[in-house]
Amino acid sequence: MKAFSARAGLLLGLAFRNMLRNPRRSILTLSAISVGVWSCTSLAALARGVGAEMARDAIYNLTGHIQIHAPDYVEDPSIEHRFKWPNQKINRLLKEIDTAGIAVRVRVPAVVASERETRSVTLVGIDPAQEQGLSFIGDKISAGDLFSAAGKSGIVIGRALLDELETKQGKRVVLLSQNTKNEIADRGFRITAVFDAELESTEKSYVFVSREAAQTMLGMQGEVSEIAVTLKDKDKLHEYVTRLKQALPEFEVHSWRELEPLVTALNSIQNGFLFLWYLIVIVTVAFGLVNTLFMAIYERTYEIGLTQAIGFSPLMVLFEVVFESFYLLISGAIIGNILALLTNLWLKDGVDVSAFARGTEMIGVSSMIYPDQRISDLVAVNILVLIIGIAGSVYPAWRASRLTPVEAMGRRE
Amino acid sequence: MSHTVIVEHVSKVYRQGELDVPALTDISLVIDAGGFVSLHGPSGSGKTTLLNIIGGLDRPTAGDVIVAGKSLNSLSRSELAELRLDRIGFVFQSYNLIPVLSALENVEFIMQLQGVPDDERRERAMAVLKEVGLGGMEKRRPAQLSGGQQQRVAVARAIVSNPDIVLADEPTANLDSKTSAKLLELMQKMNQERGVTFVFSTHDPLVMKYARRLIALSDGRVVDDQSAGK
Ligand SMILES: Nc1ncnc2c1ncn2[C@@H]1O[C@H](COP(=O)(O)OP(=O)(O)OP(=O)(O)O)[C@@H](O)[C@H]1O
Ligand SMILES: [Mg+2]
Numbered sequence: 001m002k003a004f005s006a007r008a009g010l011l012l013g014l015a016f017r018n019m020l021r022n023p024r025r026s027i028l029t030l031s032a033i034s035v036g037v038w039s040c041t042s043l044a045a046l047a048r049g050v051g052a053e054m055a056r057d058a059i060y061n062l063t064g065h066i067q068i069h070a071p072d073y074v075e076d077p078s079i080e081h082r083f084k085w086p087n088q089k090i091n092r093l094l095k096e097i098d099t100a101g102i103a104v105r106v107r108v109p110a111v112v113a114s115e116r117e118t119r120s121v122t123l124v125g126i127d128p129a130q131e132q133g134l135s136f137i138g139d140k141i142s143a144g145d146l147f148s149a150a151g152k153s154g155i156v157i158g159r160a161l162l163d164e165l166e167t168k169q170g171k172r173v174v175l176l177s178q179n180t181k182n183e184i185a186d187r188g189f190r191i192t193a194v195f196d197a198e199l200e201s202t203e204k205s206y207v208f209v210s211r212e213a214a215q216t217m218l219g220m221q222g223e224v225s226e227i228a229v230t231l232k233d234k235d236k237l238h239e240y241v242t243r244l245k246q247a248l249p250e251f252e253v254h255s256w257r258e259l260e261p262l263v264t265a266l267n268s269i270q271n272g273f274l275f276l277w278y279l280i281v282i283v284t285v286a287f288g289l290v291n292t293l294f295m296a297i298y299e300r301t302y303e304i305g306l307t308q309a310i311g312f313s314p315l316m317v318l319f320e321v322v323f324e325s326f327y328l329l330i331s332g333a334i335i336g337n338i339l340a341l342l343t344n345l346w347l348k349d350g351v352d353v354s355a356f357a358r359g360t361e362m363i364g365v366s367s368m369i370y371p372d373q374r375i376s377d378l379v380a381v382n383i384l385v386l387i388i389g390i391a392g393s394v395y396p397a398w399r400a401s402r403l404t405p406v407e408a409m410g411r412r413e
Numbered sequence: 414m415s416h417t418v419i420v421e422h423v424s425k426v427y428r429q430g431e432l433d434v435p436a437l438t439d440i441s442l443v444i445d446a447g448g449f450v451s452l453h454g455p456s457g458s459g460k461t462t463l464l465n466i467i468g469g470l471d472r473p474t475a476g477d478v479i480v481a482g483k484s485l486n487s488l489s490r491s492e493l494a495e496l497r498l499d500r501i502g503f504v505f506q507s508y509n510l511i512p513v514l515s516a517l518e519n520v521e522f523i524m525q526l527q528g529v530p531d532d533e534r535r536e537r538a539m540a541v542l543k544e545v546g547l548g549g550m551e552k553r554r555p556a557q558l559s560g561g562q563q564q565r566v567a568v569a570r571a572i573v574s575n576p577d578i579v580l581a582d583e584p585t586a587n588l589d590s591k592t593s594a595k596l597l598e599l600m601q602k603m604n605q606e607r608g609v610t611f612v613f614s615t616h617d618p619l620v621m622k623y624a625r626r627l628i629a630l631s632d633g634r635v636v637d638d639q640s641a642g643k
Contacts, residue, residue: 003525003527003528006526006528007525007526007528009525010522010525017514303511306508306511307511308494309470309503310497310502310570311494311495311498311499311526312494313491313494314490404471406471
């Protein structure tokens with residue numbers, strides 16, 4: 001094309017002035033685009049916030065970022081699948097990665113019995129110091145010697161379980177579990193503390209004793225069930241898991257994503273829904289835009305004929321319309337992004353959804369949502385708006401370019 | 414440099430429902446470079462249709478037009494647009510200008526499409542606007558100009574890139590007789606000074622008298638073709 005840049009410049013200038021010609025209509029279209037972009041990005045931020053919260057809760061719920069077990073433990077988390085501890089090799093490997101915390105646990109199924117009731121639970125033998133900052137229980141029972149207060153036979157149980165067992169703090173309960181010799185081991189513990197958790201199911205599922213007490217009761221001296229690791233930099237998760245998996249073929253190494261398939265699945269379902277939402281909103285906005293362009297073209301039919309008569313090619317007519325649409329899309333998107341950022345600033349201290357907490361509790365979310373506006377979501381929404389918007393405007397633009405000068409200019413009698 | 418424009422056996426038939434309406438029937442003309450030609454005839458005689466076909470805005474049903482040595486039938490829509498841009502100027506009855514552009518920008522428009530460098534473009538547009546008597550009104554939008562002034566801008570735009578031919582379909586139809594005369598004088602001056610070929614249609618005998626060649630159409634046929642002033 002001759003003088004390509006001069007023509008592009010001319011068309012861009014014309015398109016811009018055309019946009020300003022009907023300010024009311026342009027502002028309306030622009031607002032629709034802004035609101036569309038804003039709603040998509042803000043929804044994404046909230047959804048990501050929920051997702052991040054879910055992940056955080058899952059990780060905090062004893063999972064950590066990475067776990068190491070004896071083979072088959074995850075399939076069958078029983079006492080059979082235990083391993084010797086300390087282990088030089090694991091220690092050395094963990095030193096090589098940036099860990100935030102390492103917790104070594106005994107973790108086996110057990111039954112807890114009070115004078116009145118019996119419940120099946122997971123018995124977790126922990127070192128409270130290790131759990132601090134790594135799991136909820138470490139932060140709930142801050143005093144590290146809660147267990148030893150009762151002569152190494154203290155037990156910490158959840159509030160909901162306490163109620164079900166119809167017992168009280170300070171009372172004794174009996175734990176029953178299989179020991180290493182496949183016999184039933186039992187031992188009495190005194191309830192030294194009660195913990196509250198975000199989820200009732202957590203309160204009912206776990207009882208905590210000191211690791212030594214668990215090892216003694218189960219005959220597991222020098223052996224443990226699991227190592228949970230948290231990382232300083234969670235973006236390194238994949239790299240470290242891969243490295244550990246390779247270095248420890250005689251163990252099972254899992255990332256939290258593998259251990260919490262529900263959270264992972266919810267995250268990907270969420271991705272799907274977000275994308276669907278983007279499409280619905282953006283296609284709706286695009287229809288509005290296409291409609292605007294048709295009106296503009298209809299109003300300017302004569303002029304389109306005139307420009308063709310004096311030298312516009314059909315392609316230039318097409319670009320003139322597409323450029324106008326581009327201006328509307330770009331300015332709408334910019335405003336939408338600004339609105340989204342303002343919304344984020346406004347909500348940065350979190351959205352309290354405790355009014356709906358019952359619902360959210362079920363999917364493992366606490367009652368505050370912190371919007372998490374990710375660059376990737378902003379980019380995706382903006383690119384989608386531009387692509388779908390431009391693709392939509394090609395149709396009216398093409399129709400305009402098909403007008404012949406004589407038709408477009410009508411008959412002058 | 415202008416070329417001769419040749420109209421070869423052009424016919425145009427419009428289909429209106431079941432009916433064929435012949436608008437032009439076997440028209441052949443040779444329009445010499447530098448001519449100043451008027452086309453007249455009753456309403457519906459085919460003046461607009463003929464001008465549109467010569468200008469490549471419309472396609473003939475039969476026959477061909479040669480502009481700048483090129484057969485218009487052989488050109489695609491884009492090629493026709495390109496030819497109109499470089500070789501043909503148009504002046505319509507009214508609404509000749511792009512409303513969002515100033516007088517100067519309307520004149521520059523053509524040269525911008527042709528890729529004439531900014532400085533040269535501005536200079537030439539300013540000069541031609543002065544020539545048509547609109548010095549000082551360069552910045553005005555069409556809505557801020559009178560009908561006669563708008564037509565002058567249209568003439569300026571039509572001639573600024575020295576086309577082979579300027580086609581003007583009733584350029585004075587919306588003007589009073591004094592303004593009409595001035596526009597014709599302007600066109601005449603451009604024809605004489607720049608050697609640009611003009612073909613214009615009109616009903617107005619006052620306008621016709623400026624022409625050096627008068628072609629009369631009736632029912633889509635040339636019924637008279639005479640050179641005046643001899
Ligand atoms: N698009 C069209 N469809 C059908 N018939 C048409 C069309 N354009 C022109 N005609 C017919 O062709 C004939 C010539 O029309 P044209 O407009 O060329 O005449 P004209 O000489 O310019 O008339 P006027 O002086 O009124 O402008 C007329 O009979 C007209 O009705
Ligand atoms: Mg006519």
